[in-house]
Amino acid sequence: MHVVAGGAGYIGGHLTDRLLEMGEDVLVLDDMSSGNYFREGAKYLKVDLRFPISLELPRGFVLYNLVANPDVRTSMYQVEEHFERDVKTALNLMEFALKSGASRVVFTSSSTVYGETDKFPTPEDHPLKPVSNYGLFKVVGEQLCEFYSRNYSLPCVVLRLANITGGRTSHGVVVDFVRKLRRNPATLEILGDGRQRKSYLYVQDLIEAILKLSSSESGSFEVFNVGNEDWVTVEEIARIVEAEMNLSPRHVYLNRFEGRGWPGDVRLMLLSVERAKSRGWKPTMSSAGAVKKAVRDLLDLGI
Numbered sequence: 001m002h003v004v005a006g007g008a009g010y011i012g013g014h015l016t017d018r019l020l021e022m023g024e025d026v027l028v029l030d031d032m033s034s035g036n037y038f039r040e041g042a043k044y045l046k047v048d049l050r051f052p053i054s055l056e057l058p059r060g061f062v063l064y065n066l067v068a069n070p071d072v073r074t075s076m077y078q079v080e081e082h083f084e085r086d087v088k089t090a091l092n093l094m095e096f097a098l099k100s101g102a103s104r105v106v107f108t109s110s111s112t113v114y115g116e117t118d119k120f121p122t123p124e125d126h127p128l129k130p131v132s133n134y135g136l137f138k139v140v141g142e143q144l145c146e147f148y149s150r151n152y153s154l155p156c157v158v159l160r161l162a163n164i165t166g167g168r169t170s171h172g173v174v175v176d177f178v179r180k181l182r183r184n185p186a187t188l189e190i191l192g193d194g195r196q197r198k199s200y201l202y203v204q205d206l207i208e209a210i211l212k213l214s215s216s217e218s219g220s221f222e223v224f225n226v227g228n229e230d231w232v233t234v235e236e237i238a239r240i241v242e243a244e245m246n247l248s249p250r251h252v253y254l255n256r257f258e259g260r261g262w263p264g265d266v267r268l269m270l271l272s273v274e275r276a277k278s279r280g281w282k283p284t285m286s287s288a289g290a291v292k293k294a295v296r297d298l299l300d301l302g303i
Contacts, residue, residue, distance in 0.1 A: 001025045001058055003102075005049060005093055006066035007042070009035030011108065011206065014167055015064060016042050018207045027057070034069070037168070049089040052096075059101030062214065065093050065141075066108050068134075070171060075134035076264045086137035094148045104155035106214040107145050109138045111162050111199075111227065111269050121272035124160070124223045132264030146221050153219035162199040162227025162271050164206050165294040168301070173234060174294045177241040178303055181249060188242070188249040191261035194235035198269040199227040202290035205283045212281040224279075227271035232287045234261075240288060244295040 002019050006012040007028030016039050019026045026042040029049060038044065047053055049067055067089045069075070075082040090107070097105045112135030113128045130136045145156035165174050180188055209226045232240075235251075242248060260267050273282070285293065 001027060001061040003027045003029060003057070003061050003063045004066065005029045005064065005089075006035070006068070008032050008037045008044070009066060010070075010167070010169055011164060011203065012064070012066040013037035013039065014203050014207050015066070015210060018211065029053070049092055050084045052092050055096070055100060057100050060103045061101075062104055062106065063093065063097045063102045064106045064108075064210070064214075065090060067093070068108075068138075072112060072132050072134040072264055073262045075132055075137070076262070079133050082133055082137060086134065087140050090141040090144050094144050094154075098148060098152055098154055102154065104157065104214070105145060105148075106157045106159065106210060107141055108210075109142050109158050109160045110135060111160055111225070111271055112266060113139050113142065113160060114266075114269075116266055116268070120268065120270045121229075122225070122270065123272040124225055124275055131266060134264070142223070149219065149221035155220050156222075157214050158221075158223045159210065159213060160223065160225045160271065161206065162201050162225075162269065164203055165200050165290055166297050167203040167294075169203065169294060169298070173237055174241065174291055175298060175303065177238055178245070178295060178298050181241065181245055181247055182303075184249075185245075185247050186249055187252055188238060189252050189254055190234060190238060191254050192234065192265070192267075193253055193256045194238070194251070195233055196261060196265070196267045197231045197233045198266075199231045199271060200287040200290045201226065201228050201283055202285055202293055205285070205290070209276060209281045213276060213279055224276045225271035225273050226276060227273055228283050228287045228290065229273060230287050231270045232291060236288065237291050240291050241295050244292065244299065
């Protein structure tokens with residue numbers, strides 16, 4: 001059995017889809033507060049994971065922790081809300097996994113744990129110096145995984161994700177640009193100076209990475225970066241969106257002279273994925289390709 005915590009959300013919904021396609025039994029745990037995706041064939045339990053949970057399940061299930069408020073920007077002023085959803089849920093799920101007999105836990109962390117790095121591509125052993133509360137809380141979640149693995153022999157795999165896009169995505173710069181241009185095709189507001197450069201991964205590449213990298217030996221703890229092998233600027237993303245929408249808007253830059261988009265924003269991000277590649281996974285499209293496919297997905301969905 002596979003238990004997907006946060007399975008009604010963006011990444012969790014895509015993971016649920018893939019597991020069902022593989023013929024697996026899937027139980028989704030979610031409070032449905034920010035995601036309401038439902039896939040026939042999965043079992044759904046509405047539960048608030050900010051509080052301890054207890055369930056009778058067959059021992060040996062795999063627990064995927066995809067629970068978090070993914071908005072890095074709001075983590076800088078909605079600190080308590082993010083702590084509740086990013087840290088307390090992580091602790092409760094580790095306790096649940098331990099007491100219910102999970103065979104392993106897969107925790108989706110983030111590239112934001114590195115903060116502003118000075119090494120690109122950034123390897124997994126680089127110091128963790130987050131500049132956002134979101135990144136800080138992901139570091140705490142990773143430490144919980146390491147603690148339970150070391151002290152209770154509960155295998156845990158941590159996946160540090162680059163920017164994920166495509167499919168049913170509901171947040172991020174690609175969605176933001178599409179929605180802005182729907183409202184005003186003549187002008188596009190860009191946060192920062194447009195030169196922020198980051199790695200983007202298509203959601204289906206991520207799902208394959210989760211499945212490929214989520215096996216580990218008993219009692220082990222492993223960390224993998226999951227991202228693309230190249231990066232694109234915000235300005236390049238804007239041009240891709242505009243080309244797909246057949247528009248040529250004027251660009252207006254907000255916070256241009258501060259450079260970054262908002263407090264807590266990381267200007268540059270490119271992860272080293274050599275460790276993941278050594279396990280047989282690699283992205284199937286470039287960052288620009290992922291962005292282009294994401295725009296087409298959104299337009300097909302009528303966003």
